[in-house]
Amino acid sequence: MGYYPTKAASNIYCQCRKAAAEYNDRLNSREGAAELLNMSVSTLSDYELGITKAIPVESVVRMADLYNAPELRNHYCTHDCPIGRTDVAPVKLDELDRLVMELQGCMKCAGIDRENLLEIAADGKIDDSERPQLQQILQNLDAISEGANSLKLWVQKNLGGSDT
Structure with missing residues (x-):
């Protein structure tokens, strides 16, 4: 897989991984990220391509921690969690x-x-x-x-x- 995925480019999980790759070169590839996240490459690919509709919360927490992307937790709560979708407000990460x-x-x-x-x-x-x-x-x-x-x-x- 190339360094710049096109199909997953708009996916928040992919965007956060690519942003984190500035500080950890192993995150440039799904293979390196999957190894660090202790998951299969196909699982990470399914998350980044939007194939998996219900990403396990523990996977989101691991990605948020590894990528230094706390916005993933908020995204999960506001988009994927059935309770959070109605009770948690989305927040934006700005300057x-x-x-x-x-x-x-x-x-x-x-x-x-x-x-x-x-x-x-x-x-x-x-x-x-x-x-x-x-x-x-x-x-x-x-x-x-x-x-x-x-x-x-x-x-x-x-x-x-x-x-x-």
């Missing part, structure tokens, strides 16, 4: 400055609504006139959560590890 700017914008929006949230919650009830404001606050909190998760993913990828 640090872009992630921080987006997160700051979300925080500013949510900060504007902070007083409104306190007013809404003061009596312990949500009346019909407060519902639209509360919905907007929840959307802002979702945006902050997405921004925080994107920043966390960037830190894991670039500073090495989830406990940083």
Whole structure:
């Protein structure tokens, strides 16, 4: 197999392996990657070509660790896991400055609504006139959560590890 697969080029598992090959030449080939992942070349090929529809979670974890690609875990949770598809938000891995700017914008929006949230919650009830404001606050909190998760993913990828 050549160094630049065409059929699997748009597959996230292949993209992450190829990106990791910049730091580990053995990952340039499926053969080298499969050996390091302790799986057969045909299994890895099936993952990268999208032939295997339900990739075992332990394989995704091994690839994410070997490739230094925590985004694979999020991709698995948001696309392949039956629970995650409905409960986990996809996060994007972007440049640090872009992630921080987006997160700051979300925080500013949510900060504007902070007083409104306190007013809404003061009596312990949500009346019909407060519902639209509360919905907007929840959307802002979702945006902050997405921004925080994107920043966390960037830190894991670039500073090495989830406990940083």
